Amino acid sequence: xxxxxxxxxxxxxxxxxxxxxxxxxxxxxxxxxxxxxxxxxxxxxxxxxxxxxxxxxxxxxxxxxxxxxxxxxxxxxxxxxxxxxxxxxxxxxxxxxxxxxxxxxxxxxxxxxxxxxxxxxxxxxxxxxxxxxxxxxxxxxxxxxxxxxxxxxxxxxxxxxxxxxxxxxxxxxxxxxxxxxxxxxxxxxxxxxxxxxxxxxxxxxxxxxxxxxxxxxxxxxxxxxxxxxxxxxxxxxxxxxxxxxxxxxxxxxxxxxxxxxxxxxx
Numbered sequence: 001x002x003x004x005x006x007x008x009x010x011x012x013x014x015x016x017x018x019x020x021x022x023x024x025x026x027x028x029x030x031x032x033x034x035x036x037x038x039x040x041x042x043x044x045x046x047x048x049x050x051x052x053x054x055x056x057x058x059x060x061x062x063x064x065x066x067x068x069x070x071x072x073x074x075x076x077x078x079x080x081x082x083x084x085x086x087x088x089x090x091x092x093x094x095x096x097x098x099x100x101x102x103x104x105x106x107x108x109x110x111x112x113x114x115x116x117x118x119x120x121x122x123x124x125x126x127x128x129x130x131x132x133x134x135x136x137x138x139x140x141x142x143x144x145x146x147x148x149x150x151x152x153x154x155x156x157x158x159x160x161x162x163x164x165x166x167x168x169x170x171x172x173x174x175x176x177x178x179x180x181x182x183x184x185x186x187x188x189x190x191x192x193x194x195x196x197x198x199x200x201x202x203x204x205x206x207x208x209x210x211x212x213x214x215x216x217x218x219x220x221x222x223x224x225x226x227x228x229x230x231x232x233x234x235x236x237x238x239x240x241x242x243x244x245x246x247x248x249x250x251x252x253x254x255x256x257x258x259x260x261x262x263x264x265x266x
């Protein structure tokens with residue numbers, strides 16, 4: 001008996017089956033890819049005169065977008081000692097990591113850049129120092145910083161001295177684009193920093209092979225925007241500018257979050 005010739009209806013059914021099979025394969029492949037390449041953990045490192053709450057707006061946005069976020073409390077006792085503490089934090093985070101540093105926190109993520117799993121560095125109005133430099137010298141290299149004897153108080157104690165921003169100076173230097181009540185609250189809850197950190201030499205530069213991103217606030221009165229641009233360009237970072245104060249992660253959290261997620265998606 002001769003084989004029955006396939007009808008048009010049979011041919012269409014076979015074609016539909018092939019399409020469904022291909023679609024199923026694509027879906028399965030996508031699922032495997034998502035499993036094999038989960039989103040990196042984002043580690044947000046706060047700066048001097050601040051604490052982890054300075055990242056509150058960004059943290060919420062990242063979490064809503066499916067990122068695991070870690071916001072460690074930086075001791076603010078010294079660049080090397082703080083880096084040693086933070087390395088312990090990073091040791092407890094498995095998989096890929098994106099390190100984000102604000103202000104003084106930029107020096108810390110630079111020291112931690114060669115940690116296993118770090119895939120990108122994001123600097124938010126931050127120092128991007130190189131080995132042998134000091135933060136004090138970098139901040140005075142360009143005019144514009146209002147951090148100094150007129151805006152800070154010295155807290156002396158048996159083991160050394162801390163610096164704290166004067167409550168009346170904090171809003172203008174750090175938070176000129178935030179509501180007055182919020183700026184006053186941040187000033188009251190600020191974390192003093194060891195004065196010695198600004199003269200402590202940086203131990204190492206971040207490896208050139210690690211992608212870097214930098215946000216520069218044109219209204220920054222703590223670190224001069226010209227200094228931020230200089231350090232970012234020298235480091236080969238992708239630069240985004242925004243009209244904001246030093247605390248851009250609170251006044252422009254959407255812009256900061258977008259930059260972090262851009263780095264995380266590499």
